[in-house]
Amino acid sequence: MNPRKKVDLKLIIVGALGVGKTSLLHQYVHKTFFEEYQTTLGASILSKIIILDDTTLKLQIWDTGGQERFRSMVSTFYKGSDGCILAFDVTDPESFEALDIWRDDVLAKIIPMEQSYPMVVLGNKIDLEDRKVSQEVVHGWCKEKDMPYFEVSAKNDINVVQAFEVLASRALLRYQGTAENHLIDSIKLSPGQPKSRCC
Numbered sequence: 001m002n003p004r005k006k007v008d009l010k011l012i013i014v015g016a017l018g019v020g021k022t023s024l025l026h027q028y029v030h031k032t033f034f035e036e037y038q039t040t041l042g043a044s045i046l047s048k049i050i051i052l053d054d055t056t057l058k059l060q061i062w063d064t065g066g067q068e069r070f071r072s073m074v075s076t077f078y079k080g081s082d083g084c085i086l087a088f089d090v091t092d093p094e095s096f097e098a099l100d101i102w103r104d105d106v107l108a109k110i111i112p113m114e115q116s117y118p119m120v121v122l123g124n125k126i127d128l129e130d131r132k133v134s135q136e137v138v139h140g141w142c143k144e145k146d147m148p149y150f151e152v153s154a155k156n157d158i159n160v161v162q163a164f165e166v167l168a169s170r171a172l173l174r175y176q177g178t179a180e181n182h183l184i185d186s187i188k189l190s191p192g193q194p195k196s197r198c199c
């Protein structure tokens with residue numbers, strides 16, 4: 001029997017205060033939703049094991065608080081992450097406008113810094129009547145930045161699994177690419193056959 005490959009991935013979720021980051025994570029990991037709001041102080045971690053293709057993925061997902069006072073502290077957690085969810089609330093235009101800053105901040109802190117770092121955008125709370133951010137505007141921005149966009153509801157469990165799993169599969173592809181590059185580098189660096197010298 002071919003034992004499944006196992007890969008650990010670190011994912012992060014960022015975005016403004018109260019957009020529903022913790023709720024999305026709880027919906028994805030525990031299939032639960034709470035109406036009452038409890039802001040995240042700093043950061044917390046949830047884990048979930050999923051199987052993608054022939055690989056067992058252990059996702060370690062870092063939930064970060066959107067409060068300004070935690071900003072520099074939570075940004076230290078971006079380091080070493082394999083992918084990121086940028087979340088906003090479709091009823092709160094400011095939370096969408098802030099995504100540019102969240103994105104730049106994450107890209108500046110990840111190591112190594114690179115453009116192919118996987119990111120997906122989630123517009124949350126689509127179950128509410130009073131949406132204020134149009135789909136077209138978000139699609140335009142995401143297309144420009146080359147990031148997939150999902151309209152989601154943590155409350156009604158709409159598109160949540162799909163969004164997390166698209167990010168996980170992109171993070172896995174990047175991980176496999178990096179692992180392959182390391183292998184090629186180590187083959188290049190390992191001493192080869194001594195070259196035959198001519199007189």
Ligand SMILES: Nc1nc2c(ncn2[C@@H]2O[C@H](COP(=O)(O)OP(=O)(O)OP(=O)(O)O)[C@@H](O)[C@H]2O)c(=O)[nH]1
Binds near residue numbers: 018020041067126
């Ligand atoms: N109607 C609706 N409410 C939601 C949804 N997702 C989250 N909420 C509510 O929005 C409030 C904030 O949700 P949280 O998940 O705590 O938001 P957060 O982004 O983690 O907030 P911080 O940790 O403070 O940055 C809570 O009262 C949730 O019940 C959703 O999809 N629909």
Ligand SMILES: [Mg+2]
Binds near residue numbers: 022038063065
């Ligand atoms: Mg939270």
